[in-house]
Amino acid sequence: MTRRTLLAAAAAxxxxxxxxxxxxxxxxxxxxxxxxxxxxxxxxRGVRLLYGTYESNEEMLAKxxxxxxxxxxxFPTHSRLAPMARNGLLASLDHAxxxxxxxxxxxxxxxAWDPGLRWGVPYMWNGTGIVYNGAQTPAPQSWAGLWNPNLxxxxxxxxxxxxxxxxCLLKLGYPFGSVDERQLQQAKAAAIAxxxxxxxxxxADVRDQLVSGDVIEAQLWSTTAAQAIQGNAKLGFAYPEEGxxxxxxxxxxxxxxxxxxxxxxxxxxxxxxDVAAANARVAETATANGPAQSMLPRxxxxxxxxxxxxxxxxxxxxxxxxxxxxxRLWTEIKSA
Amino acid sequence: xxxxxxxxxxxxxxLFFAAPLAIVCAYSFLTRGDYGGVELPWxxxxxxxxxxxxxxxxxxxxxxxxxxxxxxxxxxGFPLALFISRAGRRKNLYLQLVLxxxxxxxxxxxxxxxxxxxDTGLVNTVLMRLHLIAAPLQLLYNDGAVLLGLVYNFLPxxxxxxxxxxxxxxxxxxxxxxxxxxxxxxTLRRVxxxxxxxxxxAGSVLVFIPCLGAYLTPDLxxxxxSVMLGNLVQxxxxxxxxxxxxxxxxxxxxxxxxxxxxxxxxxxxxRELM
Numbered sequence: 001m002t003r004r005t006l007l008a009a010a011a012a013x014x015x016x017x018x019x020x021x022x023x024x025x026x027x028x029x030x031x032x033x034x035x036x037x038x039x040x041x042x043x044x045r046g047v048r049l050l051y052g053t054y055e056s057n058e059e060m061l062a063k064x065x066x067x068x069x070x071x072x073x074x075f076p077t078h079s080r081l082a083p084m085a086r087n088g089l090l091a092s093l094d095h096a097x098x099x100x101x102x103x104x105x106x107x108x109x110x111x112a113w114d115p116g117l118r119w120g121v122p123y124m125w126n127g128t129g130i131v132y133n134g135a136q137t138p139a140p141q142s143w144a145g146l147w148n149p150n151l152x153x154x155x156x157x158x159x160x161x162x163x164x165x166x167x168c169l170l171k172l173g174y175p176f177g178s179v180d181e182r183q184l185q186q187a188k189a190a191a192i193a194x195x196x197x198x199x200x201x202x203x204a205d206v207r208d209q210l211v212s213g214d215v216i217e218a219q220l221w222s223t224t225a226a227q228a229i230q231g232n233a234k235l236g237f238a239y240p241e242e243g244x245x246x247x248x249x250x251x252x253x254x255x256x257x258x259x260x261x262x263x264x265x266x267x268x269x270x271x272x273x274d275v276a277a278a279n280a281r282v283a284e285t286a287t288a289n290g291p292a293q294s295m296l297p298r299x300x301x302x303x304x305x306x307x308x309x310x311x312x313x314x315x316x317x318x319x320x321x322x323x324x325x326x327x328r329l330w331t332e333i334k335s336a
Numbered sequence: 337x338x339x340x341x342x343x344x345x346x347x348x349x350x351l352f353f354a355a356p357l358a359i360v361c362a363y364s365f366l367t368r369g370d371y372g373g374v375e376l377p378w379x380x381x382x383x384x385x386x387x388x389x390x391x392x393x394x395x396x397x398x399x400x401x402x403x404x405x406x407x408x409x410x411x412x413g414f415p416l417a418l419f420i421s422r423a424g425r426r427k428n429l430y431l432q433l434v435l436x437x438x439x440x441x442x443x444x445x446x447x448x449x450x451x452x453x454x455d456t457g458l459v460n461t462v463l464m465r466l467h468l469i470a471a472p473l474q475l476l477y478n479d480g481a482v483l484l485g486l487v488y489n490f491l492p493x494x495x496x497x498x499x500x501x502x503x504x505x506x507x508x509x510x511x512x513x514x515x516x517x518x519x520x521x522x523t524l525r526r527v528x529x530x531x532x533x534x535x536x537x538a539g540s541v542l543v544f545i546p547c548l549g550a551y552l553t554p555d556l557x558x559x560x561x562s563v564m565l566g567n568l569v570q571x572x573x574x575x576x577x578x579x580x581x582x583x584x585x586x587x588x589x590x591x592x593x594x595x596x597x598x599x600x601x602x603x604x605x606x607r608e609l610m
Binding site for chain 1 (some may be wrong): 463559
């Protein structure tokens with residue numbers, strides 16, 4: 001073998017090993033997409049997807065805050081869109097490249113948190129309410145149901161300061177996102193009083209204990225609640241009358257992305273009704289895609305009817321000082 | 337020549353111990369970024385905040401629970417180590433059994449305790465079937481459950497150093513004690529315990545320090561109803577997004593552990609026996 005053919009062979013090996021297809025880097029919540037849809041996008045477009053997952057907004061933000069994370073598309077919760085945009089982290093959406101935006105449910109075409117959908121395409125959403133065991137207790141109408149002395153030791157709250165303190169504020173008749181020190185102090189007192197009645201502060205872990213009947217009432221996300229209800233038909237879900245928080249995760253393109261076109265193609269792909277329905281089935285949560293909703297079972301827990309939906313509150317990002325104050329209150333509650 | 341063989345270890349320690357520690361140190365003097373991360377300017381505030389009675393109470397609670405866990409590990413672990421060290425040919429089998437839990441993940445074993453302790457769990461079901469109790473006992477989500485989880489998880493860390501010391505105990509010493517008329521309890525108190533002090537100290541340190549920083553066990557078995565220092569640190573890096581304060585709190589934890597170790601090293605028993 002001459003030196004020239006050796007070099008040619010080496011070059012060929014290297015170019016084979018390196019995938020020449022354009023690559024898009026997508027960073028999403030875990031179990032939030034149908035893996036089959038990822039391969040479908042890859043084969044349809046002749047591109048390669050690098051797909052990574054995270055468990056919290058904080059985890060994602062910590063990665064992308066520096067502006068050189070390498071990710072192209074991320075899925076922040078609606079309340080993080082405005083602060084991320086203010087910090088110059090997001091690229092504005094080009095609606096001309098996203099004709100499928102018309103597939104969005106009317107509720108999500110121009111939401112309060114992002115009027116005109118400048119920064120993110122609503123993807124999946126869910127609310128926080130109360131799961132209750134209908135065989136043991138009537139459906140709670142109000143957040144006060146989680147202060148029921150008859151259910152001492154059989155109730156849980158979310159281990160999440162925003163939702164837990166928010167529920168205390170709503171019960172007292174104050175806004176979910178209160179920044180008022182006096183109101184927050186009262187909420188803290190209510191939370192500490194409630195702590196004596198609670199079994200624990202649990203997130204998704206409470207699901208099994210609801211199904212087994214150990215826990216009778218729990219503050220929980222509608223998505224997890226719907227899974228618990230599938231396991232035990234006696235369980236029901238209530239959206240309290242004072243109002244309740246709603247959260248929507250949105251597909252957004254990072255400003256650092258060098259694949260602006262391909263990122264739009266991916267967002268457009270996610271807006272296809274069949275793709276959105278497949279993803280919602282895997283995530284077991286509510287999709288913001290109108291036509292996709294009609295391809296899925298109409299679960300009243302995941303898709304509250306209009307009268308209930310209107311009571312929903314879309315939380316906004318709190319000022320840094322308030323956030324810190326609330327975190328301190330949370331530590332006080334937890335160590336009380 | 338010896339220096340060359342030490343190089344990989346030095347490199348490893350520099351890269352994976354000293355460098356991250358330096359980063360945590362630097363973070364603890366910086367300011368909280370709004371979305372996580374850290375920002376300038378340099379401040380001392382994160383350390384002065386630790387003096388807040390709220391955080392001191394959490395520190396005190398952690399020390400108290402870690403101490404209790406250590407005492408229980410010693411009460412359970414010492415007899416067990418003594419038994420194994422005198423088990424003759426079966427020694428290795430018993431040691432394997434002590435180590436057996438390590439074959440499964442710490443997280444899975446802790447979840448297993450949830451299934452044992454919950455209302456419809458193993459303990460309550462058995463007690464109710466035997467008509468010993470009418471309603472399920474609340475075994476989960478209290479300090480007792482946290483303590484149980486800590487003792488269960490860290491017992492092997494006490495048993496192994498304890499066994500290593502007791503194993504070297506010269507049987508002739510026990511015979512001599514018996515010949516000189518010491519009763520079994522006197523032999524234990526005046527011969528076995530003094531000789532095994534190094535193992536007792538090493539085992540206690542190995543249990544106390546990780547218990548002090550534990551966060552998973554209090555979280556899973558305590559149901560988030562009680563905060564230990566580890567939970568405070570974890571919360572600062574997640575929901576609270578206050579990395580500098582979390583760094584300061586974890587440095588304080590490390591400093592407390594280091595002081596404790598240094599104190600032990602300089603103590604009379606350590607100097608006499610090590």
